[in-house]
Amino acid sequence: MWIRLAKHGTPACVCSPLIARRLHHSNSTLDIAEIVRGTQLIEALHHTTADWGRLHRWFAHSYLRAGRRWAALNEFARAAVGGHGREVASDLRVILQSKVAGRTPASRDHNGDDAWIGMATAWIQELLDSSPEGILSQST
Secondary structure: OHHHHHOOOOOOOOOOOOOOOOOOOOOHHHOHHHHHHHHHHHHHHHOOOOOHHHHHHHHHHHHHHOOOHHHHHHHHHHHHHHHHHHHHHHHHHHHHHHHHHOOOOOOOOOOOOHHHHHHHHHHHHHHHHHOOOOOOOOOO
C-alpha cells in the first residue's frame, strides 16, 4: 500500500494522533531478519533502494527496546558507516542524556512536543473510556 501511495506523491505530516500502538518484546518489528528480507524483496520488485542507514538506526532502537545493547550498537555502527553518522551521534546523545536523567528517551519523531503528547493521551483515554469492559485496558 505504501509503495502505491508513494507513486502518487510525497508523504505529508499530520500533527494529530491517528493510531495507537503498543510496543512489547514479542513485536514482529523485532524480527530484523524478516524485515531485511522483506525490504530486499521490495527493492527488487519495485527497482528502488531503501534507506539502509535509516533502517539500521530503526533496528538499533528496536534492539534497545528488547534490551539487546550490543546488537543495538552494531546497528548504530552500520548506520554510521552507511552515511548516517550525524543522526547516530544525535540518537546516542539523546539516549545518554535520558539515561543520566533516569528516564526513557522521548520519541524522536515528535521532539518532545507536549501539545502532541497531550492530544495523544486524551485520545487514548477516550478510547479506553468508551470501550466495552475488558476489550481495551491500560495494560494492553
